[in-house]
Amino acid sequence: MLTKLSGSQLRQTLVQALSFSLVLTTAFMFWKGLSVITDSPSPIVVVLSGSMEPAFQRGDILFLWNRNPKVKVGDIVVYNVNGRDIPIVHRVVRNHVSPSKQLLLTKGDNNGLDDVELYSYKQYYLNREKEVIGAVKAYVPWAGYITILLSENVWAKYLLLATMGILAAFQRD
Template identity: 60%
Template sequence: MLSSLGINGPNVRQQIAQVLNFALVLSTAFMLWKGLSIATNSPSPIVVVLSGSMEPAFQRGDILFLWNRAERAEVGEIVVYNVKGKDIPIVHRVVRSYPEDSKTAETGETTTSQKLLTKGDNNNADDTNLYAEGQSYLDRQEDIVGSVRGYFPMVGYVTILLSEYPWLKTVLLGIMGLMVILQRE
């Protein structure tokens, strides 16, 4: 049937195989990301440092590996947190910890949650002006994405270049598309 349409069978099979291989690579990367998210208990187990606020500990472009299985964060620990209403996570050090007791209405049990104050190593003031309006501390359970457990220096600088120069994304996608089309087995 394909030959009656003027389409060469083996060539079409090769193109379909290339598309399926590309889909396999994408789905494998997605599954690895989701697996890491489950293992680390973090929605974003790997982040890139985007600013110099943590220098000299971390530089722009460092990739950080996060772990979010501990119930508490210790003073001096470096955490990544999200601010309500903002998309970019912030990497800063815990400078103060406040335990807060609360009773649940249903059971009457007292639970202790942890409230945190953070600060960038390279900043003069703490982060209270970075938090959401009306928020004077972070909640360990709600705001913290994870604690830093390891890093690779400068490996994530490509991410910074792509965000600072949006045209670079188009160029890279075009090159990748050409590679998929021109690839021969």
Template identity: 45%
Template sequence: MVPSWPWGNLAVTLFLSSGSMEPAFHRGDLLFLTNFQEDPIRAGEIVVFKVEGRDIPIVHRVIKVHEKDNGDIKFLTKGDNNEVDDRGLYKEGQNWLEKKDVVGRARGFLPYVGMVTIIMNDYPKFKYALLAVMGAYVLLKRES
């Protein structure tokens, strides 16, 4: 079930794992996403999209939109902190994204909430040390 908010259906689903969207978003920020398929995609909007052959969704800004008379929309994305557009990230031979590629649209964020998860994934020894400290704390508290 997706909670209902004044600005529509909202799903909290994504931690940013890279710095490609700085300064708008930082690594570890928790994004609040919506996905209204009927809403038009516009340049400047931040979208989350999946590319065939990649497991992790990408969060980048729409920089160009091509809208045909029949309503079909194709668009190009780029990370705010990247030098070039995302064509190098799309599947081979793909130059534009379509609405079907969009997983969600960024509507808000909580800064750095996901850093603990990222640190534990980047530094596995830290994760084990933290578990050891927590285990020792539980054992010591139990004895007192």
């Protein structure tokens, strides 16, 4: 393919490839920079369920902060549980603090029961240091619906890729 391209076409193709890689590396550096600033492996998350209604709706984007050593009862935290890939966003309803660690019990605002059933087997509290990704500090309503659309519908991913490909093809002419 590269042998059939003229010098200017080859140069244009290389410039486009470099521009694309610049966009990707910039996004990656931005994400990693936010991770360092917030001390969170995932500083931005999307609400995927209605368990925190009315505080947060499905599709809201949450901004996390993990620099505070302790969280209080009433704070909304995002945590991971062993064996589950998707982080959970719920409110702290009970707090046990010792000099060495903080244990938390969480519950979704729209749920009838606490989260003990969501935790790992025979686990009754979350370890703040090990399982909590961060506490919610800000949010943008509805802005995460595109992420939900792309993750729940394979056809949407292909439609987006096809549209980008068609736009790229028309841009070359």
